[in-house]
Amino acid sequence: MLQTRELFDSLASRADHLDNQTLATAADALSACELAVTACAVGMLAEKEADELRAAINRDLNCADVACATRRVLTRGTDADHALLAAQLEACVMACEHSHELCAQHAPQHEHCRLCSEATDRAATACREVLRSLG
Amino acid sequence: MLQTRELFDSLASRADHLDNQTLATAADALSACELAVTACAVGMLAEKEADELRAAINRDLNCADVACATRRVLTRGTDADHALLAAQLEACVMACEHSHELCAQHAPQHEHCRLCSEATDRAATACREVLRSLG
Amino acid sequence: MLQTRELFDSLASRADHLDNQTLATAADALSACELAVTACAVGMLAEKEADELRAAINRDLNCADVACATRRVLTRGTDADHALLAAQLEACVMACEHSHELCAQHAPQHEHCRLCSEATDRAATACREVLRSLG
Amino acid sequence: MLQTRELFDSLASRADHLDNQTLATAADALSACELAVTACAVGMLAEKEADELRAAINRDLNCADVACATRRVLTRGTDADHALLAAQLEACVMACEHSHELCAQHAPQHEHCRLCSEATDRAATACREVLRSLG
Numbered sequence: 001m002l003q004t005r006e007l008f009d010s011l012a013s014r015a016d017h018l019d020n021q022t023l024a025t026a027a028d029a030l031s032a033c034e035l036a037v038t039a040c041a042v043g044m045l046a047e048k049e050a051d052e053l054r055a056a057i058n059r060d061l062n063c064a065d066v067a068c069a070t071r072r073v074l075t076r077g078t079d080a081d082h083a084l085l086a087a088q089l090e091a092c093v094m095a096c097e098h099s100h101e102l103c104a105q106h107a108p109q110h111e112h113c114r115l116c117s118e119a120t121d122r123a124a125t126a127c128r129e130v131l132r133s134l135g
Numbered sequence: 136m137l138q139t140r141e142l143f144d145s146l147a148s149r150a151d152h153l154d155n156q157t158l159a160t161a162a163d164a165l166s167a168c169e170l171a172v173t174a175c176a177v178g179m180l181a182e183k184e185a186d187e188l189r190a191a192i193n194r195d196l197n198c199a200d201v202a203c204a205t206r207r208v209l210t211r212g213t214d215a216d217h218a219l220l221a222a223q224l225e226a227c228v229m230a231c232e233h234s235h236e237l238c239a240q241h242a243p244q245h246e247h248c249r250l251c252s253e254a255t256d257r258a259a260t261a262c263r264e265v266l267r268s269l270g
Numbered sequence: 271m272l273q274t275r276e277l278f279d280s281l282a283s284r285a286d287h288l289d290n291q292t293l294a295t296a297a298d299a300l301s302a303c304e305l306a307v308t309a310c311a312v313g314m315l316a317e318k319e320a321d322e323l324r325a326a327i328n329r330d331l332n333c334a335d336v337a338c339a340t341r342r343v344l345t346r347g348t349d350a351d352h353a354l355l356a357a358q359l360e361a362c363v364m365a366c367e368h369s370h371e372l373c374a375q376h377a378p379q380h381e382h383c384r385l386c387s388e389a390t391d392r393a394a395t396a397c398r399e400v401l402r403s404l405g
Numbered sequence: 406m407l408q409t410r411e412l413f414d415s416l417a418s419r420a421d422h423l424d425n426q427t428l429a430t431a432a433d434a435l436s437a438c439e440l441a442v443t444a445c446a447v448g449m450l451a452e453k454e455a456d457e458l459r460a461a462i463n464r465d466l467n468c469a470d471v472a473c474a475t476r477r478v479l480t481r482g483t484d485a486d487h488a489l490l491a492a493q494l495e496a497c498v499m500a501c502e503h504s505h506e507l508c509a510q511h512a513p514q515h516e517h518c519r520l521c522s523e524a525t526d527r528a529a530t531a532c533r534e535v536l537r538s539l540g
Binding site: 277279310334 | 408409411412413414415416432436437439440441443444445447448451469473476477480481515516517520523524
């Protein structure tokens with residue numbers, strides 16, 4: 001969204017040399033991802049085969065918490081604390097991939113799994129993009 | 136965003152009678168708000184007059200945490216647990232208003248405060264809209 | 271814990287007149303509560319009758335997020351922003367009570383529900399104590 | 406605390422072979438750490454030299470969010486999802502170390518920094534202990 005890019009541009013004092021568009025895209029993708037996995041977890045819990053979806057629900061819950069922490073660290077990035085941002089992004093890529101792996105299997109049956117598997121995929125891609133720009 | 140509305144539509148089992156567009160608008164406004172107050176807090180902390188901005192920084196930090204919890208409770212709403220959602224929305228409206236009150240004063244000087252004061256205003260409005268639909 | 275009380279005592283600038291022991295007790299009770307509901311949710315999800323426990327799982331997940339936000343607002347209390355703290359505590363008492371209501375029913379069958387129902391009860395009591403001292 | 410150990414013991418279905426005492430110690434250390442860095446951030450913000458403490462405040466805020474996500478992933482550990490837990494613990498050790506590094510320098514002047522530097526040190530140690538047991 002335009003507003004997120006403007007927000008990163010307004011933090012003029014940022015000591016780092018990261019591209020604001022890359023950061024804004026990642027922040028928005030992480031917000032959408034957190035929302036999607038939270039909704040998908042509650043959606044799977046409401047399905048008749050909740051027992052079979054157990055692992056996928058746990059992965060979604062983990063992904064929501066990791067995505068939230070990652071988005072905040074990424075947003076605060078003024079500290080030029082790139083090592084922490086990189087470590088948190090690595091964990092987040094993994095959380096997104098693990099969530100995606102199971103929800104993609106259930107995508108044909110459940111619309112919330114399809115939307116969730118897309119959102120986690122986009123978030124993982126956006127995090128990898130920031131990792132690449134961290135060098 | 137379109138995706139958020141689709142996500143709420145995919146949770147077919149929702150026992151409540153809330154309008155999905157109202158919920159989706161609020162969820163997106165809360166995500167944007169959490170991002171804006173987190174960025175604005177770090178922006179104000181980097182300003183020369185951080186001492187004067189102290190109260191505004193604390194209000195932004197509180198707003199981020201309250202908005203995050205509110206968005207999750209709102210997203211999970213299958214439980215028809217309207218009383219909790221209403222109480223959490225009331226707290227969130229207040230957190231947004233308190234944050235808005237101080238950042239609006241600093242909006243002429245700081246672009247991040249201007250963006251933040253808009254985001255908290257939109258989030259408060261969206262939360263009030265959900266409260267109204269809860270009846 | 272002793273350390274939590276010391277921590278509140280170290281924030282000498284607190285503008286409010288709240289009793290630090292009451293705040294420290296609430297902060298610790300909220301931490302224990304967040305841990306217990308998170309563990310109990312995953313415990314119930316692993317039970318054979320996860321379908322029946324669905325509502326209790328959702329209540330535990332909501333309680334974890336609300337307790338986390340409440341503990342942070344309470345810890346930051348320097349702003350003398352009592353109205354927000356009160357509103358957030360009201361929502362938290364409700365989240366704890368709702369979680370307790372269902373887990374107490376499952377306490378005879380599941381040890382994690384017994385521990386969880388105790389933790390939510392203590393957290394609700396501690397939040398009410400802070401609310402009382404807010405006057 | 407005794408209760409945390411009992412809680413981990415009650416999750417009988419845990420598929421992993423991690424020692425519950427190690428996990429319980431880490432969960433409690435992360436709760437205490439999240440509380441300490443949140444309190445210390447607000448304490449530093451209230452100090453006259455808030456400008457100089459800027460970097461330390463940002464590190465504390467990051468540490469709070471990373472510690473929270475880590476404690477939740479660790480608590481949910483039923484999924485035998487050790488790779489994610491390890492990645493998140495690595496990020497958390499770094500967040501605790503970075504926070505500790507600056508607060509330890511301010512410990513002689515500020516009691517909240519002393520308590521915070523102890524809490525982040527204990528949390529980093531406890532996370533490393535879990536990492537070691539993950540093998």
